[in-house]
Amino acid sequence: QVQLVESGGGLVKPGGSLRLSCAASGFTFSDYYMSWIRQAPGKGLEWVSYISSSGSTIYYADSVKGRFTISRDNAKNSLYLQMNSLRAEDTAVYYCARRAAGLGGLDYWGQGTLVTVSS
Amino acid sequence: DIQMTQSPSSLSASVGDRVTITCQASQDISNYLNWYQQKPGKAPKLLIYDASNLETGVPSRFSGSGSGTDFTFTISSLQPEDIATYYCQQYDNLLLYTFGQGTKLEIK
Numbered sequence: 001q002v003q004l005v006e007s008g009g010g011l012v013k014p015g016g017s018l019r020l021s022c023a024a025s026g027f028t029f030s031d032y033y034m035s036w037i038r039q040a041p042g043k044g045l046e047w048v049s050y051i052s053s054s055g056s057t058i059y060y061a062d063s064v065k066g067r068f069t070i071s072r073d074n075a076k077n078s079l080y081l082q083m084n085s086l087r088a089e090d091t092a093v094y095y096c097a098r099r100a101a102g103l104g105g106l107d108y109w110g111q112g113t114l115v116t117v118s119s
Numbered sequence: 120d121i122q123m124t125q126s127p128s129s130l131s132a133s134v135g136d137r138v139t140i141t142c143q144a145s146q147d148i149s150n151y152l153n154w155y156q157q158k159p160g161k162a163p164k165l166l167i168y169d170a171s172n173l174e175t176g177v178p179s180r181f182s183g184s185g186s187g188t189d190f191t192f193t194i195s196s197l198q199p200e201d202i203a204t205y206y207c208q209q210y211d212n213l214l215l216y217t218f219g220q221g222t223k224l225e226i227k
Contacts (some may be wrong), residue, residue: 105168
C-alpha cells in the first residue's frame with residue numbers, strides 16, 4: 001500500500017536550518033509529482049512547494065521562496081525539503097503529499113513532522 | 120494570486136442533517152477544486168476531486184458541485200464519524216495550490 005513517512009522535524013533556533021525527508025513506498029515514486037504542505041498549530045493548511053516527477057519543474061509559495069529548497073531522489077524513493085533562515089512563523093507540522101496521477105488532488109499524505117522554530 | 124473564501128468557518132449540526140459548505144474563488148478556476156477532510160491529529164484526506172468526483176472508497180453521502188467561482192460541498196446525512204475540519208483547495212494550470220480557511224464541523 002502507498003506509504004509516505006516524513007522525518008527530520010525538531011526544534012531549531014530562528015535563522016537556523018533543517019532538512020525534512022519523506023520516504024515513499026508502495027508506488028512508482030518517479031511517476032508522481034510531490035508536494036510539501038504545512039499547518040501551523042491550530043491553523044489551516046498552507047501549500048509550501050511542489051516538484052514534478054522528474055524534478056525539472058519546481059514551484060514555491062511566496063512565504064518560503066528563497067529560503068526553502070525542494071528536491072527528490074527517485075533512486076531512493078525520497079522527497080526532501082531543505083529549510084534555511086527559519087523564522088518563528090515557519091513553526092508547523094509539515095506534510096508530504098502525492099499528487100494524484102493526471103489530476104490536481106493530493107491523494108496520499110504522510111503523517112507529518114513537527115518543526116518548531118524558537119529561541 | 121487566486122484567493123479562496125470558504126464558509127462557514129464553523130458549523131454545528133445534528134446526526135442525519137444535510138450539511139453544506141461553500142467555497143468561492145476570486146477568479147474563474149473552472150473545476151480545479153478539491154475537498155479534504157481532516158480529523159484531529161491526522162493528515163488530511165482527499166474526498167472530492169475536480170469539483171464533483173468522489174475519490175475511491177469515500178462514502179456516497181459526500182458530494183461536490185460547482186464550476187467557475189462558486190463551489191459547494193455537501194454531506195447528505197451527517198454521521199458521527201464525519202466530525203472533522205473540511206478544506207477546499209484550488210489549483211491553477213501551474214499546479215499552484217491554495218486552500219480555503221477550513222470549516223470545523225461539530226455535532227449538535
